[in-house]
Amino acid sequence: MIILLFIGSLLVVLLFIGYILTSITTANTTPKVETKEEPGDNDYEYSVSPNTATRRYFELTEKAGVLYRNKKYYESLNCCYQIIANIENIKKEFSDIKYCNKDFIFYTLMNLFQIGINDIGDKTFKGICSSDIITEGRLKEDIKSQIDSEINYNMNADIVKNVIQYFGNLNILSEIEISDYLQEINLTLKNKEKYLADKEKINKVIFDSLKNGKIRQKEIYKLLPGLDGRYILPFIKDLEKQKIIVREKEGKDYFIYLKK
Known part of the structure; x- marks a missing residue:
């Protein structure tokens, strides 16, 4: 009788140990399901797959900068135009575009001050204004910042004046602002002559x-x-x-x- 009780207890212990070992093995072999974090403010570039409108946006922005630095202003401006021509598809994929740097806008402005207002330049800038990717106030600040950097001894005064007038015709710059800029240009030219x-x-x-x-x-x-x-x-x-x-x-x- 005592022997039977001992054997029964031993079987219970062995069954318990077997259960524990089985649980550990199952836990180690069950694949883990990883949760993917949402991209943060600075991670949007890494969430973009190749051959999308957004990827093309980054490529064209970089190309516009390279071409501008190589003084290929018409080609650089054309890159900016391609961006704005596809801006609706870009906005669908790149929801944060309104809150991120948009260097192609600066490249657009810089190119306009180099070559003046042509058909592509006009379409590109008006496309920027109607794209809802930048506020009117911020765009005006960017324009004024660019004008300030353009007024110097080496500027093409006629082109700079014409571009300023163009912004005035679009009611982005007031008549008083235009007058002040034109006076500053004329004073710079006078100082250059004296120099x-x-x-x-x-x-x-x-x-x-x-x-x-x-x-x-x-x-x-x-x-x-x-x-x-x-x-x-x-x-x-x-x-x-x-x-x-x-x-x-x-x-x-x-x-x-x-x-x-």
């Missing part, structure tokens, strides 16, 4: 003075009494940078002479 005239005058004095050899830098200042020495110095340094003259310090003075 070029001063450059020619200063260079002539320098070259005439150096015909007989080395001269003190301060002597150049004395030969140009109508100009401040601090204004003249950059012109001298520019000639040095071009390796036309040499500046050497001797004691407390600088001497300059023509480079051989």
Whole structure:
């Protein structure tokens, strides 16, 4: 009797151990189901599959930048036009586009200031305005920022003026804003004329003075009494940078002479 009870208890223990081992084996062999996290604000690029409208959007934006930097403005603008022509499909796939950087808009503006308003430029810009991917206020800020960077000595003033007037005709810039910009352009052109005239005058004095050899830098200042020495110095340094003259310090003075 005692032997039978012992055998029964042993069987119960063995059955329990077998159950435990079976549970562990099942847990280890059951495949895990991983949950995929939703893309965050900065992860949208990685959720885009190849050959989609959104992928093409990124490719065209990058291409527009490369072409612009290589001064292929018409080709760059055409990339921007292709984006805006397909913007509705892009918006369906890229729901965050309104809240992300849209560099192709800047490339559009930069190209317009290089080549002026043509048919493709007009369609591209008006497409941007009606695309609902940027607010009117933000677009105006981008335009004003670009205008500020375009007004300089090297600008094509006629093109810059025409593009500004174009934005005025679309009621993006007010008449007062247009007037202020045109005055700034005219002042820049006037300053450029003075700069070029001063450059020619200063260079002539320098070259005439150096015909007989080395001269003190301060002597150049004395030969140009109508100009401040601090204004003249950059012109001298520019000639040095071009390796036309040499500046050497001797004691407390600088001497300059023509480079051989």
